Amino acid sequence: MLLALWSATVASAAPFEVRRSRESPEHARLVLAPRAGTGRATLQVLFSVGRFDEGGMPGLTLACQHVMLEANRRGRYDALVRELFGANATLTLSTGLRQSGFTLSAPREDFGRLAERVLTLVLAPQLDAARLEDALERTGQDPSLTVADDFLESVLAQVLSPEPRFKAPVPSNAQAVQSFSDHDVQAYMAGPLSPRNAVVIAAGDFDPEALRRTVARFKGGSPSAVTRLQPQLPVTLKLPAMSDINLLAYPIELNDARQAASARVVGVLLGQRMEQRFRRLGVGYAQDASVLLTPWLDQLVLTLPARDPSALDLGPFMLEEVRAVREGRVGAEELALARAEVLARLRADDRSPAEVAQALAASVHAPAWYSPEVEAALAALTPESLAQTVGGWLGEDRRIHLLFTPSVLPLRSTAGARMRRR
Template sequence: MKVLKDARRLLAIGVLALVVQIGGPLQTAQAKVFDPVSFTLDNGLQVVVVVNQRAPIVHHSVWYRVGAADEQAGESGLAHFLEHLMFKGTESLEPGEFSEIIAANGGRENAFTSWDYTGYFQTVAADRLEIMMRHEADRMANLVLTDDVVTPEREVVREERRSRIDNEPRGQLGEMIRATQFLNHPYRIPIIGWDHEIEQLNTEAALRFYERWYAPNNAILIVAGDVDPEAVRRLAETYYGPIPAGDIPMRERVAEPPQNGAREVTLRSPRVRQPSLSISYLAPSYRQAEGAEAYALQVLSEILGGGATSRLYSRLVVDQGIAASAGSGYNPMAYDYATFSFYASPRPDGDIAAVEAALRAEIAKLLETGIGEDEVTAAKKRLVAGAVYARDNLSTAPRIIGNALTTGSSLEDIEAWPQRIDSVTVEDVNGLLESVFREEQSVTGYLLPKPTT
C-alpha cells in the first residue's frame, strides 16, 4: 500500500476518450485512445470498462471519492489508515484472506490514498475477474474491524511514516512546503497524517469514516483488460448491485486566503548529499480553471520542463552547465487547488546559489518576453502524440480515468482533452503568466546539506 504523490506527468496529460451511458444498452462513442464503455448501476455505482486484448489479463479497481482532505480536524491520516484496514477481513473473510486468494490466483494487488481519493486494485488473469468482484464488493459493504487488528495496524502506519517522512529529508521538506503553501486548506496536512494524531486513531473513528464515505454511489469501478463489457455489466450487477446506496455528505473544503508575501522553507540535514530547490505557485485545477487556463498551463509546463529539450533543462543543464537537473511540473487533476512548480539541483560540488539565480533569471525572462508561437505548437504536438502510448500499460487507463472522475472532471472532459490542448494559443499561455507567477505568491523550498561537525 502506498501514499500517492500528486505529480504524475501521465496523469497530467489527462487522456482521453470515453463515453457516458447511464442505464440502457451499452454504447461506445468515437474514441481517441481507450475506447471505453461506461454505465451506472441502480445504486449509483459508476462503472467504466476499457477493453484491451493485448494479454489475457484484467485490471480491476475501485476508486472512492474521499481522501485525506475530507478528514475531520484532529484525525489526520484516517483515510490512509482505513486503506490499510480494508485488508483486515469481512463477515465472510478472515484478515488477510482476500490477499491470500489473490496470490493463490496468481494476481497482484495494492491500494493508494491521495488528498482527494482512495483506491484499491487487483491485476489477475481475465478468467479470475469474478473472484475479484465478489470479494471487493464484500469489503465495500461488510468490513469487520476490532481493536485486535486495528491497534497493531496503527503501529504499522506510524512506522511507515517514520521510514518515509521522519527519516527522509526530502519527505520532511515536502511536508513543510505544503504546510507553507496552504495556510488554511486541508491540502496542507500530510496524507499519511501527523504522528501525534495517527497515534490517537482508533476502531471507532475508522468505522465512522468507512460508514460515512464507503458506498457504491461514492465509488467508481474501473475494469480494464481482456473483457467483454456486457459480461462486466452482469458481474457488476451481481456483486455490487445489491449493495444499498449511502447517504453521502457533500465534500466541504475551505478556501485558501490570498498570499501577500513570498514564503521560504529551508531544511538542512546531514543526510542530504545533493542540495536542491523548488519554487511553487498556486494554480487553478481543472475544476477551478476558467476557459483554457488549465490546458494552457499544461502546454507551458511541457515547454519549460518537458524533458531534455525543454527550456529549463536546455539552458541550466546543457548550455550553462551549472545544474544536474532542472524542470517544472503542473498537474491540474485536483479537486481544489493545483500548483505549478519549478525545480533545480546543482551539479556535484556545485553552487546552489548560482543555480537559484539562473532559475530565477529564467522565470524573469519568461515574464518579460513570454513564450513563442513555435514553442507552443511543438509542445502541443508532443503532448497529443504522447497519448498514443497510453495503452502500453494496462494500469494507465484506470489511473487516468479514476483520478479524473474523483476530482470533478467528467468523461466528456477526458474525451475532449486532445482538442482542448490543440486549441491552446500562444495568447492563452502568455495571458496567464502575470497572474500565476507572482513573486508574492511563491513558496521557495531549499534542501541543503548540514555538516556533521
C-alpha cells in the same frame, strides 16, 4: 517539419475514452476507461478522506482500511490473498492527505471475479469484532502509518491553508491505533468510507456493464465533502532542508479540455526551456516542471536547485522562463514539439491500465484533465491561445515561491507580498 509530424500524429491518434456515471447520490461515482486487448485491468476504489480528516484520531483512515480487508465478515483476507496469488494479481492500499483507497490489478479473465470480491469488502463492510484487535495490530506494523510519500502536497497544504487541520498532522503511532474501539471504526466506515463518498475507477480489458451492475449493488452513508482551497497569494517562504532548492507553484484551473491541454503543454515547455538554457551554459541540473493534481488545489510546480557549487543564484533563470511563457514568447515550432511530446505520453499511457487508472484517480475532481476532448484541444492550441490561457495562471501576484535551505534562520513567511528578484 515538426508541424507536419504533429498533424500526422493527431490524425492517427486513438481516442481517450472515459465513461462517467452514477446510479444515485447514494451510490459511488463510476469512471470507466475500457481498453480492449490490453490483457489486464486496474480497479481503484477511492474515498474522499485522508490523514487531514481524521478529527484528532491519527491513523484512523489506515486502520479502517486494514479492518475492511482483515476484520470483515464479508470475506476472509487470507482466502483473497491466495486468490490474488493464483491469478497473478495484486491488491494495494493507499492513505493520502485528502484521498485514500484500494488498487487491484488483475488479468482480464480473473478481473471481474476479483473486483466483485474487493468491492464487496470495501463498499459493504461488516465489522468482525473478533478480528478487530489483530487488524489494528497489523495497522501498527504498517510502514505507511508513520512514513508518507506526499511530502510536497503536505508542505503546500500547510503553507497555503489557514485551517488548523491542514497543519502538520499529529504523527500516528501503533499504541494509539490499537486503542481505537469498534464504535470508532464502524462510525468512520459508515461516514467518510461509505459508498456515497467513493469513486470506482476501472481501466483496461474488462466488462464495463458487469462492473456497473456490481457497483450498483452498494449504496448509502453520510456525505463527506472536500473543500477546495482558496489561498491568499502571492506567498514567499523559507523552509529548512538539507540542500538549497527553489520551488515555484502556480494554482491553475482545469474546467475544460483547453485548460487541460494548456496545463500539460506549459509544463513540458518550461521543462524544455530550463534544460536548453542550462545546456547552453554548459551545466546540468535536476529540474522538473509538472502539474500536481490534488483534491483541494491544482498547481503547476517547478523545482530547481537554488544554487550551483559556484554560488550562482539559479532562481532568476527559472523566473525569466516563466515570464517568457506568460508573455507569449513561444514560437510555433517550439509549441509543436511540446504538443507532440504531450500527445506521445498520452498515447503511451492510454494503453497502460495502471497509468490510465492513476491519471483518472488524480483527476477525479477535474474530469477535463483526461478526456477524449484533450486530443482536439492540443491540436487547436496556438502560441496565442496558450498565452491567453496560461497568462492568467503565471502572474507574479499568483506565485508561490518556497526556498528550501539548510539556513538556520527561522521560518519567514511573506504571504500576500511580492517576492523580490535577486
